[in-house]
Amino acid sequence: MMLNQRRHHILVVDDEDLIRDILREGLEQAGYECRTAADGLEALEILEHEPVDVVITDISMPRLDGIQLADRIYRSHSADVIVMTGFAENLSYEDIIARGASDFIQKPVGVREIILRLERVIRERTISSEQRRTEAELRSSLQKLRRVIGQTVNALASSLEKRDPYTAGHQQRVARIAHAVALQMGLPEEQAEGIRIAGILHDIGKISVPTDILAKPGRLSANEFNLIKEHPQVGYDILKDIEFDPPVATSIIQHHERLNGSGYPQGITADDIIIEARILAVTDVVEAMASHRPYRPSLGVDRALAEIAAHSGTLYDPDVVKSCLTLFEHQRDFFE
Numbered sequence: 001m002m003l004n005q006r007r008h009h010i011l012v013v014d015d016e017d018l019i020r021d022i023l024r025e026g027l028e029q030a031g032y033e034c035r036t037a038a039d040g041l042e043a044l045e046i047l048e049h050e051p052v053d054v055v056i057t058d059i060s061m062p063r064l065d066g067i068q069l070a071d072r073i074y075r076s077h078s079a080d081v082i083v084m085t086g087f088a089e090n091l092s093y094e095d096i097i098a099r100g101a102s103d104f105i106q107k108p109v110g111v112r113e114i115i116l117r118l119e120r121v122i123r124e125r126t127i128s129s130e131q132r133r134t135e136a137e138l139r140s141s142l143q144k145l146r147r148v149i150g151q152t153v154n155a156l157a158s159s160l161e162k163r164d165p166y167t168a169g170h171q172q173r174v175a176r177i178a179h180a181v182a183l184q185m186g187l188p189e190e191q192a193e194g195i196r197i198a199g200i201l202h203d204i205g206k207i208s209v210p211t212d213i214l215a216k217p218g219r220l221s222a223n224e225f226n227l228i229k230e231h232p233q234v235g236y237d238i239l240k241d242i243e244f245d246p247p248v249a250t251s252i253i254q255h256h257e258r259l260n261g262s263g264y265p266q267g268i269t270a271d272d273i274i275i276e277a278r279i280l281a282v283t284d285v286v287e288a289m290a291s292h293r294p295y296r297p298s299l300g301v302d303r304a305l306a307e308i309a310a311h312s313g314t315l316y317d318p319d320v321v322k323s324c325l326t327l328f329e330h331q332r333d334f335f336e
């Protein structure tokens, strides 16, 4: 008798009354719920209306034989199938398993032997349903984790935008454009996603710049500009200990670097600037020029694209510029 366990439902299918009765009696004594059917069609009828965990079926039966039954169950039901084969059928193990059965047993069958097979099939069935449940739980917690990361990143970004309404939306638009440029360049989605996250946060270091400088309508003094120039380093310091998969903090510290070394804060050149930062650099300039600023109205997307094209290869990565221009030929709704 199986303790602490729900009773499993077994369906015995055989056209011989005597075999059905012997098996049913034996299975019931062993603690199983047992139904019987005289052929495949009768079995399918029961499967439609009742819960069945395992079907034990004869092969040679009128109307629908055991192999056809196994095939139908495999396609439309969740029950496992154990096939009882006689010498006359001459089917190989592979033949039977290929038709969707979980196991087979040679006739004449004894009740003890059937129960041993049944226990094995049920054990495997329980393990695989637990695996499926664990996988589903893992998938859903991973999705939740991704959602929480996305929400945290947005919350961090909006903390800056609360102080600096002029760049509200700037980071989100840079993120969208940079993600699209990365995909246009053929980078994998995971890397493009890292660039999107870096885009959302790329100016977070401006949180340390006084508000009156951020919102100043006129030209900045050298001192004021020096304060602004600290923002890539401050952003890096804020984010460097977060274990983002892609190099988010490095993308941010490098987003004002230029190929020819004229950028800041480190003045590094070409190959020392990671691709993520080279994409951010281009899209940051395009977005900034195409949007309104406290000290000037929008210069328009075309002026912005002309600017990056004019400095392709000197300030900006030529592959990034090319992909950005191609992208804007097809898609311009980033600024709506």
Ligand SMILES: [Fe+2]
Pocket: 202, 203, 231, 255, 256, 284
């Ligand atoms: Fe910036």
